Amino acid sequence: MSLSYSAQVVLAGVSLLGVAGGVVGSFALLRRQSLLSDALAHAALPGVCVAFLLTESKSSLPLLVGALVSGLLGTLAVTTLVRRSRLKADSAIGVVLSVFFALGIVLLTRIQKLPLGNQSGLDKYLFGQAATLMPRDVATIGALTAVVLLLVAFFYKELKLLCFDREFGASLGWPMRRIELLLVFLLVTVVVVGLQAVGVVLMVAALITPAAAARQWTDRLSTLLLLAAAIGGGVGVAGTLISASWANAPTGPAIVVVSSAVLVVSLLFAPRRGLVWARLRARALARRIRRENLLKDLYLEGERRAAPGALVGWSDLMGQRGQGRRRLSALARSLAASGLLARGSEGVRLTAEGEAAARELVRRHRLWEVYLARRLELPLDHVHRDAEVMEHALTESAVAELEELLGWPERDPHGRPIPRRQGLAAPPSPLRGAA
Amino acid sequence: MSLALEAPLAPAASSTAAPALLEPAIEIHDLTVAYGTQPVLWDVDVALPEGRLIAIVGPNGAGKSTLLKASLGLVTPLTGWVKVFGGPVAERRSWIGYVPQRESVDWDFPTSALDVVTMGLYGGLGWFRRPGKAQRERALACLEQVGIEDLAHRQISQLSGGQQQRVFLARALAQDARLYLMDEPFAGVDATTERAILGLLQQLRRDGRTVVAVHHDLQTVSEYFDHVVLLNLRLVAAGPVETTFTPENLQRTYGGRLTVLSQTAESLLRSGGRPRLGDEERP
Numbered sequence: 099m100s101l102s103y104s105a106q107v108v109l110a111g112v113s114l115l116g117v118a119g120g121v122v123g124s125f126a127l128l129r130r131q132s133l134l135s136d137a138l139a140h141a142a143l144p145g146v147c148v149a150f151l152l153t154e155s156k157s158s159l160p161l162l163v164g165a166l167v168s169g170l171l172g173t174l175a176v177t178t179l180v181r182r183s184r185l186k187a188d189s190a191i192g193v194v195l196s197v198f199f200a201l202g203i204v205l206l207t208r209i210q211k212l213p214l215g216n217q218s219g220l221d222k223y224l225f226g227q228a229a230t231l232m233p234r235d236v237a238t239i240g241a242l243t244a245v246v247l248l249l250v251a252f253f254y255k256e257l258k259l260l261c262f263d264r265e266f267g268a269s270l271g272w273p274m275r276r277i278e279l280l281l282v283f284l285l286v287t288v289v290v291v292g293l294q295a296v297g298v299v300l301m302v303a304a305l306i307t308p309a310a311a312a313r314q315w316t317d318r319l320s321t322l323l324l325l326a327a328a329i330g331g332g333v334g335v336a337g338t339l340i341s342a343s344w345a346n347a348p349t350g351p352a353i354v355v356v357s358s359a360v361l362v363v364s365l366l367f368a369p370r371r372g373l374v375w376a377r378l379r380a381r382a383l384a385r386r387i388r389r390e391n392l393l394k395d396l397y398l399e400g401e402r403r404a405a406p407g408a409l410v411g412w413s414d415l416m417g418q419r420g421q422g423r424r425r426l427s428a429l430a431r432s433l434a435a436s437g438l439l440a441r442g443s444e445g446v447r448l449t450a451e452g453e454a455a456a457r458e459l460v461r462r463h464r465l466w467e468v469y470l471a472r473r474l475e476l477p478l479d480h481v482h483r484d485a486e487v488m489e490h491a492l493t494e495s496a497v498a499e500l501e502e503l504l505g506w507p508e509r510d511p512h513g514r515p516i517p518r519r520q521g522l523a524a525p526p527s528p529l530r531g532a533a
Numbered sequence: 534m535s536l537a538l539e540a541p542l543a544p545a546a547s548s549t550a551a552p553a554l555l556e557p558a559i560e561i562h563d564l565t566v567a568y569g570t571q572p573v574l575w576d577v578d579v580a581l582p583e584g585r586l587i588a589i590v591g592p593n594g595a596g597k598s599t600l601l602k603a604s605l606g607l608v609t610p611l612t613g614w615v616k617v618f619g620g621p622v623a624e625r626r627s628w629i630g631y632v633p634q635r636e637s638v639d640w641d642f643p644t645s646a647l648d649v650v651t652m653g654l655y656g657g658l659g660w661f662r663r664p665g666k667a668q669r670e671r672a673l674a675c676l677e678q679v680g681i682e683d684l685a686h687r688q689i690s691q692l693s694g695g696q697q698q699r700v701f702l703a704r705a706l707a708q709d710a711r712l713y714l715m716d717e718p719f720a721g722v723d724a725t726t727e728r729a730i731l732g733l734l735q736q737l738r739r740d741g742r743t744v745v746a747v748h749h750d751l752q753t754v755s756e757y758f759d760h761v762v763l764l765n766l767r768l769v770a771a772g773p774v775e776t777t778f779t780p781e782n783l784q785r786t787y788g789g790r791l792t793v794l795s796q797t798a799e800s801l802l803r804s805g806g807r808p809r810l811g812d813e814e815r816p
Contacts, residue, residue: 128642252661259655263638266704269605270656271626317643317688 105342108228111236112334112349115292116308118243120330121250121323122288123305125281127313128261132306133188134176137195138282139289139301141172143202146223146293147209154214158235161223162290169286172198199298226297226350228338235294242291246284250323253280258319295338297350304350307357308333314368333357387490390459391419392429393438394489396448397456401514407453411445457517463489464510464517465500471511472504478511556619558583558712558743559604564613566599573599575767577613582760583711584741586734588748588774591764592787597747598634600764601714604745605631617712627656630710632701634717640690646700647685650675653707675703680729695726702733713737715746719753731757754778 101109126135142165149164150156172194179190206220222230231239250257259267260277268274289301296304312325337353344352366374395415400406415426430446433439438452448456466485470476476484492500501507509515557580566574574596581587589597602608604615606622617625630653650672651664658664664672676682679699684692692700698718705713718730734744734757745762748754754761754774761778763769763786770782 128639130639255655255658255663256660258644259652262642262644262649263633263652265602265607265633265637266631266652267655268607269626269629269631270708271623272655313643317690318645319643322643 107233107236108231108342109335109338111231111239112228112295112338112353113331114236114239114243115288115295116304116330116332116334116353117327118246118288118330119292119304119334120308120312120326120328122246122281122284123307123330124309124312124319124323124326125250125257125261126285127306127309128319129281131285132302133191134173135285135289135305136302137176137191137198138169138173138285139293139298139305140195140202141175141198142166142169142286142289142293143223143298144168144198144205145171146220147202147205150209150220151205156219158232158238158294162238162293165290165293166286168198169289170282173282173286202298222297222348223293224297224299225348226293226295226300226353228295228349229342229346231294239291239295242287246287246291249280249284253277254320257281295334295349296353297348300350300354303354303357304330304334307354307361311357311361311364314364314371329357329360333360383490388429389433390455390490392426392433393448393452393456394459394463395419396439396446397453397460400448400453407448407450409442409445409447415445458519459489461517461519462492462497464514465497465504465507466492467510467512468504468507468516469500481511556583557581558618559745560616560619561600561604562613562615564600564603564615565611566596566603566608567611572766574603574610574764577764577768579762579768579771581743581745581762581771583618583743584738585743585759586738586757587743587745587760587762588754588758589745589762589764590748590751590754590778590786591769595765595786597764598716600762601631601716601745601747604714605629627708628711630705630708630713632705632713632715632718635694635698635701635720637716640692640697642689644689645686646676646681646689646692646696646703647672649689649700650703650707653704656708672703672707675706676700678706679703679733693723695722698722698726699729702730706733711742713742713744713746715744717747717749719746719748719750751783 123135126132145164145166145168146161147164148168149160152164153160155161175194175198176187176190179185179194180187183190185193206224209220219227219230256267256272256277257280259270259272260274260281264274264278267277285305288305289298292301292304308330309322309326311329312322316322316325333353333356336356338349340356341347341349341352364372366372369375392415396410397406399410399414400408412423412426415421416423421429427441430439430441433452434441434446437449438455439446439448463485466488467481470481470484471478507516559579559581561577561579564574564577565572573594577596577600589600591597599608603610604617604622606615606626615622618628622629647669651668653675654664654668654671658668673682673685676685676699679702681692681696681699681703684696689697689700698721702715702718705715718734719727722730734746737744738759746758748758755778758774760772761774762771763777763782765786769786770777
């Protein structure tokens with residue numbers, strides 16, 4: 099689809115804003131100043147209104163100056179309250195945010211009753227209306243974005259020091275207060291730049307959400323900044339297109355909806371940090387433990403009857419761990435498919451392979467019991483439960499170390515034999531990967 | 534490999550006249566510090582000799598960390614002054630290495646061990662300049678010195694507590710300082726790391742550096758340190774471990790809260806027009 103000139107202008111403005119917001123928002127996120135940026139954005143509203151009342155001009159520059167001044171005042175109010183009163187940061191932010199915003203709404207209502215007021219278009223500063231961006235607005239946005247990005251590039255090292263370890267920076271002799279002020283200045287600038295497109299109410303989401311989403315995908319600050327910039331720019335464009343094509347909805351909420359969707363996907367699916375993968379890993383582990391436990395139970399039963407590889411009846415097995423018949427037979431089916439046991443209508447028995455795997459588990463279990471009893475001098479009735487967990491977690495090298503440390507013991511603390519490893523028959527971790 | 538410790542002492546030494554040999558590493562005179570109306574150090578006078586391992590010992594809230602921070606110029610005292618190698622702290626920053634408490638930072642920060650160590654070199658870089666190859670190599674050498682060079686590119690949240698502490702120590706080594714101030718370097722580390730840190734401190738002493746460490750394990754004070762500062766709001770005693778780390782002095786440090794003194798101090802501050810204190814940049 100080809101875009102009209104005015105639409106191109108709007109998209110350029112919004113994507114520039116998204117880029118600047120993502121970058122600066124990353125620092126706010128890392129400094130845990132997300133809420134402060136929210137207060138700052140809300141505090142900009144009365145400034146816009148006062149500037150309009152003073153100049154009676156619709157051009158954006160004086161309004162932006164007004165926003166800048168009152169945004170800074172709001173930030174100053176928060177920091178002063180935190181230092182000079184007993185209010186904690188969250189209360190100070192809450193108070194300042196609502197006072198400034200309420201004042202802004204009062205002024206805004208007043209302005210709209212003025213003869214000029216109903217065409218002032220000031221209401222777009224609440225939720226944003228990207229479609230109202232004019233070429234000269236976009237030029238302003240572009241210039242300010244360039245300033246912001248240049249400052250971040252110049253002071254990258256200093257900002258990183260501020261966010262990671264402010265006190266260490268001060269001990270090196272860096273003027274950390276000034277670097278902190280620089281970050282506040284960057285935040286205020288981005289908020290002011292974004293007012294017309296996103297609005298004061300949802301500005302914080304445009305700042306923080308892309309950064310929070312980007313954080314899920316990377317552990318490097320430089321990559322985080324690039325990614326947050328890309329996400330910020332992308333959701334800006336997507337949000338604007340949605341708002342333009344859907345009943346002229348305000349842009350701010352549209353951008354927030356899109357960026358929140360990106361955040362949700364990132365939280366769920368990002369490698370390593372993603373909740374879905376964590377859940378899947380936990381399930382795979384639980385399944386491996388159930389499989390290993392069944393193998394071990396069969397081995398122990400054979401040991402008890404002094405008949406290794408004996409057929410063990412279903413009812414005996416169900417008694418062992420209180421598992422239902424269905425779950426147990428599903429487990430047996432999957433172990434049979436891996437060639438670790440053979441099953442029939444009366445019960446199951448270990449194959450040679452299953453026997454070797456189970457022997458390795460029992461070996462780990464009993465070695466760990468020896469370790470606990472001898473080295474940590476735990477009483478005998480304490481060692482079993484711990485070993486029940488460790489048998490699934492010990493690696494081959496840890497087992498080898500343990501064996502050496504303990505001098506290749508023959509029996510566990512309860513007097514049962516510790517199975518020897520059988521040549522190459524027992525793979526190190528019998529089930530890992532087989533599941 | 535040029536290890537940080539073999540590099541020439543104190544980079545600033547060339548621009549400043551070398552202090553006389555017997556000048557104390559830290560000289561503190563009549564130091565009183567308060568956070569709001571809460572006094573944390575009261576009238577402390579102490580001189581710490583150069584080239585020793587010095588423990589600061591005292592109960593919780595005794596002002597141990599604050600003493601370190603005052604020596605770094607991170608807190609503004611109500612009265613008194615601190616001199617480092619005979620000069621004001623502001624002129625001696627490049628001579629001082631700092632190891633903050635491990636919990637003082639967010640270890641989930643998106644950065645690598647090597648990157649954190651490189652921060653120790655930021656002081657010598659100045660504005661705008663990014664650390665380059667030389668700095669990275671130096672940082673790697675410092676990680677090697679604390680025995681975790683293989684973890685250089687690991688994200689810092691994936692390090693164990695002991696490894697994180699080693700990263701902080703490596704960062705201080707990168708500062709190549711004459712005086713090291715460490716806030717509980719042994720806190721919450723495993724036995725292997727504890728031995729490694731001790732070895733490092735002894736190495737620093739052999740090289741003529743001074744280490745002042747807040748220490749909470751009374752059992753190991755005599756074994757690890759030469760000199761001890763016993764602190765509980767005011768200075769209880771300071772001197773060589775053999776003569777100072779005595780049961781009587783410990784009793785005076787830990788036994789009996791100094792209630793009269795702390796209450797007096799608090800009421801004085803309350804009536805004195807609420808002095809605003811405790812922040813690094815406040816005049």
